[in-house]
Amino acid sequence: xxxxxxxxxxxxxxxxxxxxxxxxxxxxxxxxxxxxxxxxxxxxxxxxxxxxxxxxxxxxxxxxxxxxxxxxxxxxxxxxxxxxxxxxxxxxxxxxxxxxxxxxxxxxxxxxxxxxxxxxxxxxxxxxxxxxxxxxxxxxxxxxxxxxxxxxxxxxxxxxxxxxxxxxxxxxxxxxxxxxxxxxxxxxxxxxxxxxxxxxxxxxxxxxxxxxxxxxxxxxxxxxxxxxxxxxxxxxxxxxxxxxxxxxxxxxxxxxxxxxxxxxxxxxxxxxxxxxxxxxxxxxxxxxxxxxxxxxxxxxxxxxxxxxxxxxxxxxxxxxxxxxxxxxxxxxxxxxxxxxxxxxxxxxxxxxxxxxxxxxxxxxxxxxxxxxxxxxxxxxxxxxxxxxxxxxxxxxxxxxxxxxxxxxxxxxxxxxxxxxxxxxxxxxxxxxxxxxxxxxxxxxxxxxxxxxxxxxxxxxxxxxxxxxxxxxxxxxxxxxxxxxxxxxxxxxxxx
Numbered sequence: 430x431x432x433x434x435x436x437x438x439x440x441x442x443x444x445x446x447x448x449x450x451x452x453x454x455x456x457x458x459x460x461x462x463x464x465x466x467x468x469x470x471x472x473x474x475x476x477x478x479x480x481x482x483x484x485x486x487x488x489x490x491x492x493x494x495x496x497x498x499x500x501x502x503x504x505x506x507x508x509x510x511x512x513x514x515x516x517x518x519x520x521x522x523x524x525x526x527x528x529x530x531x532x533x534x535x536x537x538x539x540x541x542x543x544x545x546x547x548x549x550x551x552x553x554x555x556x557x558x559x560x561x562x563x564x565x566x567x568x569x570x571x572x573x574x575x576x577x578x579x580x581x582x583x584x585x586x587x588x589x590x591x592x593x594x595x596x597x598x599x600x601x602x603x604x605x606x607x608x609x610x611x612x613x614x615x616x617x618x619x620x621x622x623x624x625x626x627x628x629x630x631x632x633x634x635x636x637x638x639x640x641x642x643x644x645x646x647x648x649x650x651x652x653x654x655x656x657x658x659x660x661x662x663x664x665x666x667x668x669x670x671x672x673x674x675x676x677x678x679x680x681x682x683x684x685x686x687x688x689x690x691x692x693x694x695x696x697x698x699x700x701x702x703x704x705x706x707x708x709x710x711x712x713x714x715x716x717x718x719x720x721x722x723x724x725x726x727x728x729x730x731x732x733x734x735x736x737x738x739x740x741x742x743x744x745x746x747x748x749x750x751x752x753x754x755x756x757x758x759x760x761x762x763x764x765x766x767x768x769x770x771x772x773x774x775x776x777x778x779x780x781x782x783x784x785x786x787x788x789x790x791x792x793x794x795x796x797x798x799x800x801x802x803x804x805x806x807x808x809x810x811x812x813x814x815x816x817x818x819x820x821x822x823x824x825x826x827x828x829x830x831x832x833x834x835x836x837x838x839x840x841x842x843x844x845x846x847x848x849x850x851x852x853x854x855x856x857x858x859x860x861x862x863x864x865x866x867x868x869x870x871x872x873x874x875x876x877x878x879x880x881x882x883x884x885x886x887x888x889x890x891x892x893x894x895x896x897x898x899x900x901x902x903x904x905x906x907x908x909x910x911x912x913x914x915x916x917x918x919x920x921x922x923x924x
Contacts, residue, residue, distance in 0.1 A: 469528045469551075471508050477524070478517040480557060484508045493554075494546055495777050496535070497597065499789045500857055501543035506533075509552040515627060515635050515662040521553045522660060523633040526915045533918070534660045536573050536599025541792050542886045544656060544918045555601065556778070558662060563588055567624065568668050572601040572661045577763065577773045584756035588668035591616035594707075596763035596773050597785055601661050606654040606882030607838035609846055611762050614705045614826030615725045620651035620836060621827070622666045628659040631915035635662070649906045652838030654881035654895070657903075657922050658910045674758040675730035677722050677750035683715040685743045687808040690821070692741035693720060694800035694844055702826040703727045706737070708845075710819045712811035720745075723758060789853040791860040794883035795871040797821065797845040806874050810867050817863050820848040839878075839897040846880045847871060861887075884920060891920050 475482040483493040485507055493509040495502065507530065510521050518534075525532035531550025538545055546552060555573030561582030562569050568583050568590065577596035583589060591612035593603050600619075603610070608619025616622055625639035626647070636659070638647040649658055681689055693708050706722035720737070724730040734750055753761060760766050765773035765785075774783030811817060824843050833841045840846070849867050851860035865887055868879075872889075879885070879894040892900050900922070908924035917923070 467528070469507060469524070469530055474508070474510065474521065474524045474551075477520045478510060478512065480511045480513040480517050482508055482510050492777075492779065494552060495787070496538035496540065496543065496545055497775075497777075497787055498539075498541075498543065499787050500791075500853060501546050504543055504546035504548050506546055506552045507549045509535075509554055511554045511557055513557045515558075515629060518553060518555070518558075518660055518662055519629045519633050519635055521551060522629050522631065522915065525551045526631065526633070526913075531918075532915065533656065534572075534601070536601040537575055537597055537603075539595070539598050539602060540655070540884065542884045542920070544884070547918075553660065555599075555662070563668065566668055568666045570600055570664045570666065572599075572663055574600045575774070576600060576603070576759075577765070577770060580756055580759040581770050583668055584671060584754070584759075586668075587671050589671045589755040590619070590622060590666055590668050592619045594759075594762040596760070596765055597775050600664060602655040602882065604664060605650050605652075605657075605661065607652045607836075607840075607880070609822050609824070609880070609882070611705055611723050611759065612725060613828060614700070614702045614823060616669060617827040617831065618651075618836075618838060619666075620838060621831060622668070623651060623664060624667050625665045626650060626661050627663040628661045630659045631911040631913065645906050646910055649837050649903055651836035652881070652896075652899070653903055653922060654884065656916055656918055658907060658916055660916070671755045672726035673752050673754055674726070675724040675734075675750060675752050676758050676761050677724070677734050678748070679720040679722075679734075679738060679741075679745040680747040681718045681720075681743055682746045683713070683717040686710055686716040686718055686811065687804040689718045689720075689741055689743050690804035690807060691800075692743070693737075693821070694797065694802070694804070696737050696740035697823045697825060698800045698844060700737075700823075700825070701727070701733070703730075704733055704737070704823075705826075706823050708821040708823075710808075710811055710821070711815075712813065712817035712819075713815040714812070716808060716811040721762070723762060789857070791851050791853060791857055791864045792883055793849045793864050793868040793885040793888065794880040795847045795849070795868065795875050796840050796843040796878040796880065797847060797875050798842070798878070799844050802875050807871070810870050814863075816851050816860065817867060818850045818852075819867070820850060821845045822848070833897070834899060834902075837896065837899050837903060839899045840880070843878065846883075847875070848880075848883050886919055888920075892922070895920075896922070 471484045531547030533545045535545040558571040559574040560571045563586035593610035604619045703725040709719045772784045881895040903922045
């Protein structure tokens with residue numbers, strides 16, 4: 430029997446449904462305005478770009494500013510520029526810098542802090558810069574591409590790439606923060622597969638970033654997070670030949686959460702690179718777990734699932750596994766196995782026939798340092814009123830074999846990341862309080878490290894949490910490429 434589509438989005442929506450009834454992007458500038466503010470001359474910008482500009486007060490302006498999370502609809506940007514070229518992006522950066530107004534790039538619009546919708550500022554929408562082309566092993570991807578289009582374009586060429594699971598997440602935000610997701614243990618983070626990028630820096634210049642060109646900035650954009658130092662316009666990735674993948678789910682009855690977590694962490698610590706899994710723990714009076722996984726081509730994938738199930742030590746109440754093509758596997762993981770590629774797109778942009786919906790939630794993160802953490806204490810965090818969900822994404826494998834200072838992403842030795850998630854009904858106050866409490870308690874259990882792609886405006890000591898020992902070098906790079914804070918926001922890296 431085929432189960433419902435599986436994805437982070439599907440599981441979280443289910444968690445919210447259970448509790449109530451039953452992913453970057455970029456930051457925005459917060460630079461100090463002049464003593465006598467001057468209203469931006471939006472018509473000047475409109476005349477300089479080949480794309481379109483929607484100014485606040487014009488028809489369609491509220492919808493033009495929408496991001497994935499409806500909680501951020503209260504933000505009201507001065508204008509949204511729908512760019513069609515990197516020259517458009519450069520002119521937007523120059524305009525915002527000269528006008529001293531907040532500035533933000535938006536690709537997928539999945540920022541967890543709403544920084545991609547700066548009040549009174551300029552949103553630079555990259556969605557029309559979304560082309561995907563593949564030549565040999567290299568894929569060139571526009572910064573506005575969403576994961577569903579990246580996967581479809583690369584699959585058409587008989588290739589595959591390790592990236593995230595949510596189909597509407599933008600490739601830019603995912604890559605710039607590191608990129609944890611399906612096939613991470615096999616191929617590394619999404620940023621580890623990055624060969625080069627094109628970007629507009631604070632001075633309005635278009636630069637090529639690679640190991641040989643602007644190497645410091647290239648080092649930084651592999652983990653610093655969207656919104657810092659520059660605005661990416663294009664990425665070139667190294668891809669792998671496409672193979673069939675095995676996807677699976679293990680669903681457990683309520684209870685035994687600590688034991689399931691411990692067994693899962695212990696098994697994944699030495700699991701083969703081909704196996705990637707995520708453990709979802711849904712809180713409530715008796716927390717409940719689900720393991721979702723993907724196995725790269727290997728000799729006996731179902732035997733590997735058997736080994737994992739045995740190591741967990743708790744018999745699942747339901748098991749599903751199936752062999753799929755790369756694209757079908759990504760659509761399964763993204764909750765789109767019953768949809769076409771065209772339908773597996775946002776509904777909120779107004780582009781038919783997209784069917785995926787927005788979600789209101791509050792979130793944060795921590796990193797799991799090793800398999801020896803006290804899972805009994807973690808289970809206790811989930812035991813109580815419903816609404817809170819913890820999502821553990823396995824690391825290790827190829828990620829661990831790269832030094833922590835080789836890119837800006839520092840969490841190379843972590844066993845897993847934890848996304849702390851709480852769905853929101855009519856009031857986000859309770860959700861915010863519970864997420865903050867879980868984050869702080871997990872900090873005591875697992876340590877203070879956190880993942881910048883789940884950016885949290887209330888994160889204590891966020892610089893150390895996100896970047897650890899790489900923070901001093903990032904501050905030096907900020908002084909070189911953005912000394913005046915053109916790309917600034919509350920958690921931007923500054924000199």
